[in-house]
Amino acid sequence: MLQPVVLAHKSLADYTHIVGRDLIEEIRELAEPLKGRRVVHLSATAFGGGVSEILYTLVPLMRDVGLEVEWQVIYGREEFFNSTKLMHNALQGNPQDLTEEQWHVWRSYNEMNARELSRGWDVCVVHDPQPAALPSLAPEKARAWIWRCHIDISTPNPQTLEQLLPYIQRYPASLFHVQGYVPDGMNGGVNIVPPAIDPLTPKNMALSHDDAVYVCRQFGIDVNRPMICQVSRFDPWKDPLGVIDAYRIVKQSRPDVQLALVGSMASDDPEGWDFYNSTLAHAAGDEDIHILNNFNNVGAIEVNAFQSLADVVVQKSTREGFGLTVSEALWKGRPFIGGDVGGIPLQVTDGVTGYLVRSVGDCAARCLAIIEDPSLGSSLGRQGKEHVRANFLTPRYLRDYLRIFSEVL
Numbered sequence: 001m002l003q004p005v006v007l008a009h010k011s012l013a014d015y016t017h018i019v020g021r022d023l024i025e026e027i028r029e030l031a032e033p034l035k036g037r038r039v040v041h042l043s044a045t046a047f048g049g050g051v052s053e054i055l056y057t058l059v060p061l062m063r064d065v066g067l068e069v070e071w072q073v074i075y076g077r078e079e080f081f082n083s084t085k086l087m088h089n090a091l092q093g094n095p096q097d098l099t100e101e102q103w104h105v106w107r108s109y110n111e112m113n114a115r116e117l118s119r120g121w122d123v124c125v126v127h128d129p130q131p132a133a134l135p136s137l138a139p140e141k142a143r144a145w146i147w148r149c150h151i152d153i154s155t156p157n158p159q160t161l162e163q164l165l166p167y168i169q170r171y172p173a174s175l176f177h178v179q180g181y182v183p184d185g186m187n188g189g190v191n192i193v194p195p196a197i198d199p200l201t202p203k204n205m206a207l208s209h210d211d212a213v214y215v216c217r218q219f220g221i222d223v224n225r226p227m228i229c230q231v232s233r234f235d236p237w238k239d240p241l242g243v244i245d246a247y248r249i250v251k252q253s254r255p256d257v258q259l260a261l262v263g264s265m266a267s268d269d270p271e272g273w274d275f276y277n278s279t280l281a282h283a284a285g286d287e288d289i290h291i292l293n294n295f296n297n298v299g300a301i302e303v304n305a306f307q308s309l310a311d312v313v314v315q316k317s318t319r320e321g322f323g324l325t326v327s328e329a330l331w332k333g334r335p336f337i338g339g340d341v342g343g344i345p346l347q348v349t350d351g352v353t354g355y356l357v358r359s360v361g362d363c364a365a366r367c368l369a370i371i372e373d374p375s376l377g378s379s380l381g382r383q384g385k386e387h388v389r390a391n392f393l394t395p396r397y398l399r400d401y402l403r404i405f406s407e408v409l
């Protein structure tokens with residue numbers, strides 16, 4: 001019932017020229033005693049959003065250094081994903097908690113998945129709250145359990161967290177992006193580990209200017225006019241409506257500006273389509289607002305092209321676990337403006353590697369300043385790229401996981 005995800009092969013050696021020999025050697029030393037260990041990652045979806053983005057890279061690299069690693073997607077139906085989306089929103093601060101019935105749905109799907117999970121794992125890494133109850137229900141299926149939290153739970157709905165907490169307290173080890181996300185009452189084993197992006201995937205590999213132009217033109221972008229871009233799921237926390245409002249302010253001074261909202265739909269996100277439609281309605285037929293999604297053939301290369309070509313990349317989130325899109329944009333050396341929330345300040349030093357904003361007005365003012373002064377943009381972009389190289393590329397993330405595996409085993 002749990003679906004194994006089929007993965008491409010990746011080789012750690014290919015990353016040496018990007019992150020340096022020292023880190024690669026450190027990884028190989030850490031991996032040596034872990035060779036042959038059986039690890040399974042469990043997540044709610046293999047499609048859309050940051051978790052799947054990460055696992056498509058991390059799991060092949062864990063295999064490459066000698067571990068026996070699988071990634072399996074838990075079984076769920078609409079009623080389950082309705083409950084887990086509500087839980088996700090509540091943990092990020094939405095006042096609406098799950099009903100008794102919805103908690104029951106969550107638990108019973110966890111029971112089904114706990115029964116179906118095979119035995120004999122050395123480590124089971126559970127991603128996010130959807131499958132979080134598994135170690136409480138079938139502790140015998142893995143020697144060690146790790147919970148990886150990908151969301152911002154710094155200001156949760158207290159009732160929701162209270163219900164979830166007993167399940168996550170059971171894990172001998174957990175990973176959070178920043179200290180501020182760690183809930184009170186964790187029993188230890190807490191690790192602060194931000195995620196990372198893969199510089200060698202089609203989404204992040206170096207794309208020539210001509211190729212980026214070629215791709216963006218196909219989607220109706222006039223490459224001779226300035227473009228603001230946000231890449232994100234259609235989700236209220238990503239604030240695409242605020243991005244449109246900021247664009248409208250910029251447009252008053254720069255009538256030539258265009259906006260691209262590139263968004264994917266995730267299979268575990270039943271609200272996505274409704275919010276996509278609200279975003280379309282908010283754009284009100286403006287021909288300079290391009291709203292694209294993965295059902296219009298916008299895949300990794302297209303995301304790369306938009307992020308590489310944009311005059312300004314924004315991520316105007318009001319909550320953001322980490323924001324892989326931030327590192328993706330910085331890695332392409334683009335000037336970046338992000339909401340001052342969650343994992344974004346970790347990646348952006350205000351005024352040095354980009355700008356942090358708290359309002360539509362600030363966002364518009366910074367966009368305009370960058371569009372009016374391209375040299376400002378290039379200096380921000382250069383520093384942003386080096387910050388990502390030093391901190392947010394996959395080999396560093398792999399090293400951190402291997403250290404934790406060594407500790408729990």
Ligand code: UDP
Nearest residue numbers: 049050053231232233262263264323324325
């Ligand atoms: N993404 C994509 N196509 C889209 C929108 C998003 O491939 O149209 C990717 C994006 O490039 C990033 C991931 O989805 O790699 C989103 O991760 P992030 O951490 O930014 O946010 P999450 O969706 O996990 O909240």
